[in-house]
Amino acid sequence: xxxxxxxxxxxxxxxxxxxxxxxxxxxxxxxxxxxxxxxxxxxxxxxxxxxxxxxxxxxxxxxxxxxxxxxxxxxxxxxxxxxxxxxxxxxxxxxxxxxxxxxxxxxxxxxxxxxxxxxxxxxxxxxxxxxxxxxxxxxxxxxxxxxxxxxxxxxxxxxxxxxxxxxxxxxxxxxxxxxxxxxxxxxxxxxx
Numbered sequence: 001x002x003x004x005x006x007x008x009x010x011x012x013x014x015x016x017x018x019x020x021x022x023x024x025x026x027x028x029x030x031x032x033x034x035x036x037x038x039x040x041x042x043x044x045x046x047x048x049x050x051x052x053x054x055x056x057x058x059x060x061x062x063x064x065x066x067x068x069x070x071x072x073x074x075x076x077x078x079x080x081x082x083x084x085x086x087x088x089x090x091x092x093x094x095x096x097x098x099x100x101x102x103x104x105x106x107x108x109x110x111x112x113x114x115x116x117x118x119x120x121x122x123x124x125x126x127x128x129x130x131x132x133x134x135x136x137x138x139x140x141x142x143x144x145x146x147x148x149x150x151x152x153x154x155x156x157x158x159x160x161x162x163x164x165x166x167x168x169x170x171x172x173x174x175x176x177x178x179x180x181x182x183x184x185x186x187x188x189x190x191x192x
Contacts, residue, residue, distance in 0.1 A: 007152050007154075009086065009087050009150065009151050010075075010148050011160035011161050012083065012084070012148035012149075013168060014178070014179055015178045015179060017142070017143040026170070026171045027121045027171065030125075032121075033119045039060065039063070040058055040059075040113065040114060041058065042057065043103050043108040043109065043111060044108065044109060046107070053077055055074070055077055057073070058075075059072055070093040075089075079154055080157055081180075083161055084182075112184050112188060114137060115137070116135055116137050117136045117138070118133050118136075119134040120132070125163065125167045128160065130164070131146075132146070133146045133147075135183075139186075140186045140190060144179075147164050147167055
């Protein structure tokens with residue numbers, strides 16, 4: 001989901017998927033899936049100040065059936081520790097190499113880069129636009145599901161996360177499957 005504006009929070013939960021075929025079948029009943037490959041590069045200061053402040057700066061190139069597009073995303077620190085939900089600002093990028101040069105020129109360095117294989121599903125549930133993504137990162141064992149919706153302001157976050165939990169339960173994902181581990185941390189651990 002593309003975000004923008006003030007106080008937009010990505011209300012998101014991420015979970016380990018025990019039976020990817022079953023979850024995929026249930027998602028296929030909700031919406032048509034779209035397979036895409038994400039090439040993610042995270043930037044930080046040489047002293048890792050963004051990561052230390054629980055913030056993220058990411059340049060993503062998405063390759064899918066409709067072509068290739070790139071996005072620049074900035075995520076602020078978590079506003080909900082249990083879910084890891086963060087305010088997010090994202091915009092389309094016409095020339096990712098120019099953005100990379102700008103970030104490098106401003107003193108940012110490439111902190112980590114990796115690939116995600118995703119199957120995305122967009123649908124309405126509980127009167128909210130939802131995005132479910134089945135994720136495989138070749139460097140990490142297992143399959144994950146991310147389910148998100150957007151809210152404006154923190155006062156709506158609790159209800160939105162309740163709706164996200166309800167959709168996950170319908171997919172067979174329980175509270176014990178949830179995780180707040182970041183892909184960046186898992187990839188770094190695997191590489192070390």
